[in-house]
Amino acid sequence: MDVRRLLENTYHHALVAVHPGALLQPHLTASRPDLILAIGKAAIPLARAAMGAYPGVPALVMPPVQVLLPGAEVIAGSHPVPGASSVRAAQAALERMAALNGDQEALVLVSGGGSALLCAPSGVTLEQKGTLTRDLQRAGADIRELNTVRRHLSRVKGGRLAAATTARVRALLLSDVVGDDPAVIASGPTVPDPTTFADALAVLDYYELSAPEARAHFQAGARGDVPETPKALPNVSNTVIGSNRLLLEAARTYLEGRGLRAVILGDTFEGDVRELARFHASVVRSVAGHGSPVTAPVVLISGGEATVQVHGNGMGGRNTEFALWLLHELGDVGVHALSAGSDGIDGSSPGAGAFLTPDSRARSHAAGLDVRDFLNRNDSGTFFDRLSDLLVTGASGHNLNDLRLIGIGN
Template sequence: MRDLLLDVFHGALNATRADSLTAPHLPGTAPDFILSVGKAGAGMLGAALTRFPGVPALLVVPDGAAGGPWLAGVEVREAGHPAPDERSVAAARRALEVFRSLGPDARVLALLSGGGSALLCAPRGVTLAQKVDVSGELMRAGADIAALNVVRRALSDVKGGRLAAATRAQVETLILSDVVGDDPAVIASGPTVPGRTTPADALAVLDRFGVAAPEVRAALNQPVNGTPPVRPAGPVRMIGGNRDLLAAAAQQLAARGVTPVILGDTFTGEARELASFHAALCRSVMQHGLPWAAPVALVSGGEATVTVRGAGRGGRNTEFALALGLALEDGGVHALSAGSDGVDGTSGGAGALLTPHTLHRARAAGLDARAALDANDSGSLFAALGDLIPARPSGQNLNDLRIILVGGGRGMNG
């Protein structure tokens, strides 16, 4: 079962490579400049430069995520992720410089993917440290990416459409989504998508999650952080997302004789609560054959959140897997929960594997699974059991993938 789950996960990733998702949607004529930002930036740019060799390009990616024979002549900027750093600021300033230099007859192709919010960072009215601190507080308080980016946009010279507003050129944007709902204003905080939220909305987010941040609040009340100018947007197209990843996983399962059921790609909320819902479905399948008869593979996506109360190592996927195991009490399922980008929070891995014997093995090893969950230390527990999926940047970011195998059957007895 372990090998089957890992094979399906890696097969789904291979079937949804950034270059293969980008190539069919490229414009018919070469642009004058290409900007590619995000965890999938290298693959997206690779597809574009294969079609349009020699076009000047700026690539902004996390450390170690740039690669490919087409990089010759490309300006590559590696920058901080998940927290922005001074390199992120330099990359944003460089993008602004290029955009401002282009005339009205120029055409820009912007390729955006998840992770761009940190990689392209131009603090507006606050210092970089203040922006990093408020983002960290919001994440620890359980804020989802949409809420987080409301604040990020209000404190940026590039987000919320401000990058596109800095140029007279025509801008076309292709986006790979890593967020529930595929809102183009949320992915990478929408540097080429006019903002729809205001500093007042950002203040409301801080209030909702109980974040004080007095310096940030003061900045949000200043005219410098007013609503960004609304520039008529050029074409903005969503070219791939979590649904593609789930469909690829379902195809991989079916090819191995396993019946897949896609539950959906819009799951959000606390990882523990999401695990409770999935556990209830599993029990219904096992006990009553409803709403599907076993054997079956339940496939779901979306993005959970974690309210951090402990000091352990974990991520939303390892927390989901451990909470699922506890809810089922070693109830006879095998499961995988992992991030398509290959990194899951501070867990040290991409996600985790759950077996019908995880809790028993933990007890035998002297580990307290409930205490690990309470301490947000799910990553440490799965690492000790050898069930942490190794962290390996995948060059893409299509949100999370969860697969739960319920019952036996052909292909499911490994």
């Protein structure tokens, strides 16, 4: 059996099984909206499905790449750091929402990536907000901490998009975050914000970031000089229609359909990438050596999202970094594995993620590649590129977080 090909096929078939359009279809009710807004990495397939169900309804679509979508206005934002186009998209969305009246309804389709693709800075310039976002990411801040800060530097996040209209707002969300909290997905443009300016200040303090302009804005908000984000939005409903769990279950179904045993370890894994790799390596060793908690052969499946503290200037992302740390932690234990993002883009690498094979360590030694050196430089993407072990797919139009597959033989 070509196990590497099997893992790649599993990834692709899982994405097909949870296509955004298919997840949206059951939620397209007979109630015809007056406006369709689609935001995020899955904005295009979500918009296509909604426009097919409601022909003639005005649509504003804000994806990461510019595409031709007949019948819709498309404004591609910038990702992962917002740019001028992200500001144009946010302004257009605010204007479209404000133009509706209390008897009308907006259908808002939200997917991950919307935090950068929809940007209306408040209290800071676009450049200052981008710099702070990068500094937080390099420091290892998780998505909740990032969004706490971004919501309080925005005129559109943390429920402010929905607050811009008196119309009814029906928001349908694809989750790319652990726990599927609607307030965290794309920084919750339609969701009441449970965090405060004081919470945003605490994030800056924890990571010892000065960010003087943002800090001054947060302090003004904590004093009550700047209005807080909305804490209630009675005209809004928010429904999560897709999650990482569905992606993992689709992968398991595909593998079991081919006569293989597959076990989902969980969809809530998060935290430091090395610790996450260390945990997975310990499970692999236990299964391979003791048949516990499951016996081999088996494919272990997990999801969630690791965080990476960036110390070097190499190429990679959280999935290639996880794969390289897993190789390091496994030592002489060889496995087939794939760690990949469902969006098809892993950080600064050209791939969605990376493969391991039982001979990865031997091949890296033969190529003169030192695992620890590449880890120290955060250059995991280059490591796997030199081994021809990157999974390169391009942007998938999905965003349901990460998928990890680890095959353990007899």
